[in-house]
Amino acid sequence: MSRIERLNQIASQVRRDIIRQTHMAASGHPGGSLGCADFMTALYFEVMDHNPSFNMKGANEDVFFLSNGHISPLWYSILARSGYFPVEELASFRKINSRLQGHPATHEGLPGVRVASGSLGQGLSVAIGMALAKKLNGDTKTVYVLTGDGELQEGQVWEAAMFAAHHKVDNLIVTVDWNGQQIDGPTREVMSLGDLEAKWKGFGWRVLHMDGHDMDDILMTLKEAKNASRMGKPVCILMKTEMGKGVDFMEGTHKWHGKATNDEQTKKALAQLEETLGDF
Amino acid sequence: MLSAIVSTGKKATRDGYGEGMTELGRTNPEVVALCADLVGSLKIQQFIDENPDRFFQTGIAEANMMGIAAGLATAGKIPFPSTFANFATGRVYDQIRQSIAYSHKNVKICASHAGVTLGEDGATHQILEDIGMMKMLPGFTVINPCDANQTKAATVAIAEHHGPVYLRFGRPGWPVFTSEDESFVIGKARILNRGTDVTLIACGHMVWQSVEAAKQLENEGISVDLLDMHTIKPLDTEAIVQSVRRTGCVVTAEEHQRNGGLGDSVSQTLARQYPAPQEYVAVNDTFGESGKPFELLDKYGLGVKDIVAAVKSVLKRKSRR
Numbered sequence: 001m002s003r004i005e006r007l008n009q010i011a012s013q014v015r016r017d018i019i020r021q022t023h024m025a026a027s028g029h030p031g032g033s034l035g036c037a038d039f040m041t042a043l044y045f046e047v048m049d050h051n052p053s054f055n056m057k058g059a060n061e062d063v064f065f066l067s068n069g070h071i072s073p074l075w076y077s078i079l080a081r082s083g084y085f086p087v088e089e090l091a092s093f094r095k096i097n098s099r100l101q102g103h104p105a106t107h108e109g110l111p112g113v114r115v116a117s118g119s120l121g122q123g124l125s126v127a128i129g130m131a132l133a134k135k136l137n138g139d140t141k142t143v144y145v146l147t148g149d150g151e152l153q154e155g156q157v158w159e160a161a162m163f164a165a166h167h168k169v170d171n172l173i174v175t176v177d178w179n180g181q182q183i184d185g186p187t188r189e190v191m192s193l194g195d196l197e198a199k200w201k202g203f204g205w206r207v208l209h210m211d212g213h214d215m216d217d218i219l220m221t222l223k224e225a226k227n228a229s230r231m232g233k234p235v236c237i238l239m240k241t242e243m244g245k246g247v248d249f250m251e252g253t254h255k256w257h258g259k260a261t262n263d264e265q266t267k268k269a270l271a272q273l274e275e276t277l278g279d280f
Numbered sequence: 281m282l283s284a285i286v287s288t289g290k291k292a293t294r295d296g297y298g299e300g301m302t303e304l305g306r307t308n309p310e311v312v313a314l315c316a317d318l319v320g321s322l323k324i325q326q327f328i329d330e331n332p333d334r335f336f337q338t339g340i341a342e343a344n345m346m347g348i349a350a351g352l353a354t355a356g357k358i359p360f361p362s363t364f365a366n367f368a369t370g371r372v373y374d375q376i377r378q379s380i381a382y383s384h385k386n387v388k389i390c391a392s393h394a395g396v397t398l399g400e401d402g403a404t405h406q407i408l409e410d411i412g413m414m415k416m417l418p419g420f421t422v423i424n425p426c427d428a429n430q431t432k433a434a435t436v437a438i439a440e441h442h443g444p445v446y447l448r449f450g451r452p453g454w455p456v457f458t459s460e461d462e463s464f465v466i467g468k469a470r471i472l473n474r475g476t477d478v479t480l481i482a483c484g485h486m487v488w489q490s491v492e493a494a495k496q497l498e499n500e501g502i503s504v505d506l507l508d509m510h511t512i513k514p515l516d517t518e519a520i521v522q523s524v525r526r527t528g529c530v531v532t533a534e535e536h537q538r539n540g541g542l543g544d545s546v547s548q549t550l551a552r553q554y555p556a557p558q559e560y561v562a563v564n565d566t567f568g569e570s571g572k573p574f575e576l577l578d579k580y581g582l583g584v585k586d587i588v589a590a591v592k593s594v595l596k597r598k599s600r601r
Contacts, residue, residue, distance in 0.1 A: 057356045065351075106383050114354050115383040122379050125344045129351020129359070132336065136312070136357070156375070159341035163348070167336065 003046065004215045009276040010081065011041040011215075015246045016273045017077035017090055017280065022260040025094035028102065031256035032148060033074035035179050035212065035241040040078045042218045043144060047226075052083035054111035062141045063130055065115065067123020068148035068177065069103040070258070076100050079112035081277065090280040121154025123147060124174055128164050131172040142229060145174050150182030153191050158203065164234040165204025173225045175237040177212070181254040200236040212241035247272055282473045282498055282506070285491050287455030293485075294392040294449050296428035298323025300435025301360065305331045308439050314349055314361040316342045321451075322362045322392055342367045343375045349387045350379035358386060358439055364398075365391035365448055366407040369414055380444050381417040388438050389414075393451045394424075395535035396568040396576040397485055403567040412540020414446040415513040421445040421466060422513040424534075424542075426487035427456045430510060433464035441466055448484065450535075452573045455488045467511045469519040475503035478591050478598075479523040482533040483509050483542050486561065486582065490533050493587035502591065512542050517549045524550060529557045529598040531590045535582060538562035557597035559590040 001009075014037045022028035044050070048062040055061075066075050073093060080087045085099070092098035099110040103118025115126050127145035134141060151157065164172060176196065184190045193199075200207045206228050210221035225235045243257065244250030247269040250261075261269055304311040305327045312334045313327055319337070328335040338345040342363055349359040362368070368391035369376070380387045391410065398406045415422045421443060425431040431449045438445045458470075472487075473494060482490040487508045494504040505523045509516065524530050530550065532543035543560040550556050563580050577583050 056354065059355070115350055115385070116378050119374050119378045122343075122347050122375055125347020125375075126351040126354070126379055128344075129348035129353070130355050131351070132348065133352050133355030133357050136333065137355070156341075156343040156347065159338075159344035160347065163338055163341065163344055166339075 007041050007045055007215050010045055011037045012274045013277040014041055014074065014077045014081065016270060016275055018073045019247070019261060019266055019269045019273070020279060021073040021076065021090050021093040023266040024091060026260050027094055028073050028260055029070040029258050030073065030260060031181070031243040031250060031254065032068065032177060032179065033071040034247060034250065035243045035245050036071055036074055036146065036177050037246065038215060039175065039212050039218055039239060040074055042215060042222060044078050044082050046219060047222045048144065049141065052111070054084055056114060058114065058130065059137065060139055060141060063114070063143050065123045065127045065130070065143070065145040066104060066117055067145055068120065068151050069117030072102065072104050075104060084112040085110065087280045120148070120151040121156040124157055124160040127172060127174070128160055128169050131169045134171055142226060143172050145172070147174060147176055149176055149178045149180065149193060150187055150190070152176065152193055161200065161203040161205065168232050169234050170230050170232050172234045173229060173237065174234070175239050177241055178238050179241045179243045181243045181257065183254065183257050185254055196238055204233065205236045206233045208235065208237045210237050210239045212239040213245055282491065282495050285457050285472060287457050289456055290453035291428040291456050292451060292453050293425060293428050293431040294321070294323050294451060296425070296431030297390055297392065297435050297449055298326065300432040301327040302330070303436055304439050305334070308358065310356065310358045311439055312336065312352055312357050312359050314338055314345050314359060316340055316345050316363040316367065318363050321364070324362065342372045346372045346375040347379050350383060350385045353385040353387050358388065360388045360390050362390040362392070364405060365394035365410050366405050369410040369446070370407060373413055377417060381420055384419065385444060386442055388445045388447060390435070390447045392449055394448045395450060395485065396563070396580055396582070397450050397452045397535060397573040399452065399573045399576065400570050402570040406568040408535070408537045408563050408568065409540065410448060411512055411534070411536045411542065412544070415545065419443060420513065421511065422448070423466065423511050424448045424484035425510050426484060426508055427454060427458050429456055429458045429460050429462070430464065433462060434510065437464040437466055450485055454485055457488060457491065467514045467516055469516040470508040470510070471519070472508055473504060473506040475505040475527070477503045477527060478595055479505045479507065479527045479530040480533065480587070480591065481507045481509045481520065481530060481542065481546055483512060485535050486533040489577070489582065489584050490587055492584045493591070496584065496588055497591055502595070504591070509542060512545055515545050515549060517553065520546055520549050521553050524554055524556050529594045531559045531561060531587065531594055533561035533587055536562055538564050557594050559594040561587050561590050
């Protein structure tokens with residue numbers, strides 16, 4: 001099996017995990033989770049040098065922060081499938097007494113999560129702090145952060161963007177999940193983001209584009225981003241994705257942003273996603 | 281002995297912060313400082329000169345500063361983000377709540393220019409709600425030292441404490457009356473005077489006001505048990521209950537709204553453990569305004585005379601019991 005085939009197989013299982021977690025919880029955010037499944041699979045199973053035995057400080061390893069915390073069912077699946085915690089624990093998503101909170105949190109010590117997210121726009125700042133600490137410590141690893149596109153409407157993101165360029169935080173790669181959707185509808189109707197490439201460039205970033213559903217392109221672009229890091233500029237990847245990707249009736253609409261599938265829809269969705277690693 | 285408590289001169293509490301940071305710069309390599317375009321006001325230039333790599337200027341972007349502090353703390357640094365108290369709390373409450381408090385980050389938020397004694401800049405900058413906001417956050421330690429020496433000692437002490445801290449201090453030159461070599465114990469009230477008639481509990485600038493009030497009251501034959509409650513959270517409930525058991529009544533004094541402040545915390549303690557008449561010297565549901573620090577303290581009910589009046593009032597209520 002090729003590397004790409006293997007990653008696509010993992011992504012298929014991750015998508016099943018997303019549908020099953022949100023269905024079992026009868027809540028959660030499957031749309032954006034499905035859309036970022038390919039990227040997150042590539043990041044954790046191929047690109048990042050990370051340690052599933054988990055150390056909060058993340059010294060001498062690549063570190064990831066999820067700023068758009070609502071796509072937690074995706075991250076939880078990725079973390080569990082990477083060995084951070086038992087896969088069976090995915091069944092506790094959003095349930096009482098669970099470490100798998102609706103939005104990621106550290107309070108019960110879930111391995112893999114270093115800061116809470118959910119209230120949007122904060123992850124890039126936190127990632128910058130981690131990147132600065134790595135530089136102070138002479139740690140040459142990279143800090144990755146994923147943000148939504150609707151999230152870019154939060155002013156703090158641009159405070160952070162300005163800071164990272166000014167202080168040459170070049171061990172930092174931010175990926176924007178550019179699916180063009182947010183809760184109330186398409187971003188162009190809710191609050192236009194304008195020319196995103198020009199915006200990030202104008203703030204002093206190196207900007208790359210990526211097809212978030214082409215595993216080849218994801219690996220290539222992430223490699224290019226890594227090569228572009230440590231060159232004096234932070235790197236931003238504008239990743240084109242489709243909300244709900246992988247389940248035909250969920251694709252390309254904001255309707256599944258924050259809604260779980262019912263029994264029948266779940267069956268239909270799972271029929272489209274191959275079980276490759278065994279369901280939890 | 282009240283008469284032994286004397287001012288050795290005036291110095292701003294924020295100067296104590298700057299000196300504490302200078303000391304930490306030399307003694308604790310994990311300490312890093314952040315500031316949002318107020319380096320001069322926060323008195324941290326010497327720290328920056330001596331440790332340029334350990335200082336991060338964020339520009340006028342406090343939300344980002346708090347997030348960066350959370351990230352630095354995640355990696356094991358001990359970040360001290362600092363700015364004016366208004367911008368260090370209310371403006372960025374959600375960032376503090378999610379990225380620092382809920383995420384258990386070892387961040388030391390240090391805030392100057394709290395309260396009406398900020399003076400001429402007016403109510404936009406005179407935050408009087410910050411103690412309440414910060415003490416409501418689970419796990420947060422909230423400290424409001426009384427003079428420059430204590431602020432320096434507190435700055436050094438919070439670096440050794442693991443967990444998020446809000447350290448609140450002020451702008452104006454203020455009497456220095458604590459000893460330079462006194463160490464700071466988080467959560468432990470300082471007993472300034474043992475008295476029998478009334479308990480007077482104060483924090484921040486209002487401790488000195490309370491010393492002056494207690495001296496006046498002593499001259500009138502009223503014996504004041506005076507507590508410097510520099511740590512509002514965790515509160516030294518034992519010291520409060522022990523004192524009020526003896527005196528039977530209490531006055532609290534703070535440069536803050538009555539709602540949510542030190543007085544509130546004292547009330548909660550006493551309501552559960554030893555109910556007693558209480559009076560509050562605090563700002564009562566209003567904003568401040570421009571003026572000189574002492575003019576404002578007087579106008580907003582935080583003068584020495586207001587403390588004296590509150591003591592007399594609470595003593596009347598005690599005698600009616």
